[in-house]
Amino acid sequence: MKKSISETAKNFNFKKLKQRYIFALVTIAITVLLSQLVVQYNINTQLDDSRLINISGRQRMLSQKLVKEILILNTFTNPVKTAEQIQTIDSTISLWTTTQNALQFGDKKLNFPKEHSPKLTELYQNISPNLQQIIQTSEQIVQNRKSGGSPVLNQPLIKRVLYNQELFLKKMNQIVGQYETEAFQKVTLQRNIEYAILAFTLLVLLLELQFIFKPTNKNIEELITKLLTSEKKALKLAYNTEILSESKENSVKELKSLNYAMENTLLYCRVANDGTIIHIGEKFAKLINYTAFHADKKFPEVLTSVEKEQHFLSRIITEKQKSGWQGEIHLTNKDNESTWLDLSMIPVTIRKQESELLVICFDITVRKNAEQEVERLNAENIAEKINQQKIISSKIIENQENEQNRIAREIHDGIGQMLTGLKFSLESINLDDKEKSAQKIEYLKKLSLDIIKGVRTATFNLMPPELSDHGIVSSITKLTVELSKLTGKNILFYNKSDFNQRLDSLIEINLYRLTQEAINNAIKYADSSHIIVQLSHSNSLLSITIDDNGKGFDLATVDQKKTSESGMGLLFMKERIQYINGRVFFNSILGEGTRITFNIPI
Incomplete structure (x- = not known):
């Protein structure tokens, strides 16, 4: 027995265990640090990409805003309003060209890159002629109005602006799509790197469990069992021989060494079959506030002050003395504080007719x-x-x-x-x-x-008869004409892509109601004088945009007030568009106006 315990203690090398634990912790720390660095880099990259995509998307809005302002300018006859509108157009052109140059040639303040991929460089070169055409033609229109020219003379120029603006929007959509494609490629690469780091971390944890924790636990159990048995026999044989006394001394030294390790690493105690505490580890005693005052109390009474929990533990000790038990338990101390333990009770045989329970816990x-x-x-x-x-x-x-x-x-x-x-x-x-x-x-x-x-x-x-008879385009045309007559507002409708298809009746009625509500909101709440409704489509998407020159609103403030009339109005629009598998986008600037866009797959 003495030889067996010595071999076990020799195999159970605490220095090696310490080195393994340090290695495991350092490995996990490095993988966590590396993962955090990759995550932070990903976040910064995605922020830059999202800003580029957002600014690129805003360029489309600014081009449409410029066209809207030119159309409005051509309707003014009052010199004062004409001058104000010209100032607005000049401001829009300045912002538009500045942002476009920053996107194309880079900007340190906005953190825009100077270098682009070959595809983006080609797209920016293709869009430059349309941009210059819009700017030059817009300046001609403005100069004509400044010199008092007739609005009729601007009609060919306006057609040229509309033609180039439509090409600009299509090409700008390609640029935005290319930005999104490149951003998606970056995200995919970064996601794969993170997956690789995660897989490596899981592999390290699995190896640590297999080669560190499981062997250590097994050696501890074996060593505890053998040391306890050795201690009992050594006490009996020490009275008869000095050789056994020396063996006892060696066993005590081994037990102290093991006890020191257990006291500082494990939540454990030894419990007799009747629930009496034989010994409790220092760390476990601190956790449950065990003192000499509790020495005459049994293990369940020390562990919890709730009678129901005490009965549960007593029943486990009584029923599982031979088979052992493992599970999670909830404890409540005298201060009504809760503690959860992952508790294992291991039966240990001391003599043929004498045994006890070794309790090992983890604080969870x-x-x-x-x-x-x-x-x-x-x-x-x-x-x-x-x-x-x-x-x-x-x-x-x-x-x-x-x-x-x-x-x-x-x-x-x-x-x-x-x-x-x-x-x-x-x-x-x-x-x-x-x-x-x-x-x-x-x-x-x-x-x-x-x-x-x-x-x-x-x-x-x-239910407008045009909707059931002729479809969404005819019904919106009739709606804008009727509302313009009734309210005196300048409400215009443009079918930019000559859409003439019929949709499902449920989609058409919901689109009509959404457009009707957006126009009514612009009339009722935004105090708008000009409202432009535009319809365009592609092979897979139908888009309806409602622009007004009203007083605008703060979208963040409205979203916070979900129970208010304005907040519920936006919420109803979102619910209705989701009902037909579409999406709605709100873009509003205080004092300048609002744009609402409905996108529906077709």
Whole structure:
């Protein structure tokens, strides 16, 4: 036995164990540091790429803004407004050209690169003629208006601007797409590097588990069992011989060495079969606040102050004395503080009829608290989404009720009154008085026409016949014309790509309602005088853009006020466009105007 224990202790080299642990920790630290460096580099790279893509996208908006301002300039006859609009155009041209030069030739302040890929260099060379054409033609238009020239003379120039602006947008879309492609390639490369680092880290952890932790745990268990057995036998044989006394002394030294290692590395204790604590490690004693005052208490009573938890531990000790037990337990001390332990009870045989339990624990409180916090946050997120859906549902019902009340009022106050007047007029006709009868008949004709007009207006508000008969383009054209007549606002519609396809009826009605709501918001809330609706499409995407020159709004502030009327309006637009698998983009500048873009796959 003495020889076996000595060999085990010799094999169990703490210096080697320390070196292994240091190596493991250094390896993990290096991989974590390397991963963080890669993550930080990825974040900086993605920020630069996103800024480039954002500025490139804004160039498209500025070109469209310039065209809108030129169109507006050509409608002004007031010299003061004309001068103000010219200043606005000059400012837009300056910002547009400055940003375009920064994108093409680089800018240190904006952190834009001077060098581009061959594809981007070619795209920038292709777009330069269109940019120069737009700028030169815009300056000619401005100069013509400055010199008091007629707006009619600018029509050919405006057509030239529109033609080049459309080419500019297409080429700028290619540039933005190339930026996105290159950014995606960078992200893919960086993701693969991170995956490689993660795989290496997992491999290191697996190797550490296989070649460090598992052998160490096995050696500790073997050594503890053999040392405990050796200690008992040495105490008995020490009275009879000096040789056994020397063996005892050596065993005690080995036990002290092992005990020192266990005291400072493990949460452990030795427990008798009746639950009495034989010995408890220093680290474990500090964790559960064990003192000499608790010496007469049993292990479950020291571990927790909750009676239910004490019964659970006592039952495990009683039932698992021979088979052992492993699992996670929750403990509560006298200060009502919670602790989670990963606890293992290992049966150890001292003599033939004598045994005890070796308890080894790991403190997993931090991990458990993190899991509970994640569960709490998930529950709060679900509750918030449910509440938001309730608000949306109530608002939808409220809007439907308001719409029904409005239609009822229109029919009652308008059509109903006219029908009543028609009835009384018919009853009052005296056929004997032909002259008055003829006058009343003429009045009844006019009243009938008003009734027909009222019915058509009500049905148009409910479902425009153009939408079901001719499609989205015809219905939006009719909508802008009617609203322009009713409100006196300058509302224009451009079918830029000559779109003439029919879509699913559900998509068409939702697109129509979204466009109608965006125009009504520009009229009602933005105090706009000019509203431009543009429709364009590609092979896979239909896009509708509504621009106004109103007072604009702060998108971040509106998003925070989700229960306000403006916040719910944006939320309804997002919900409705998502219903038809589309996307909506809001771009607003305080004091300058708002752009709303709807994109729908076709």
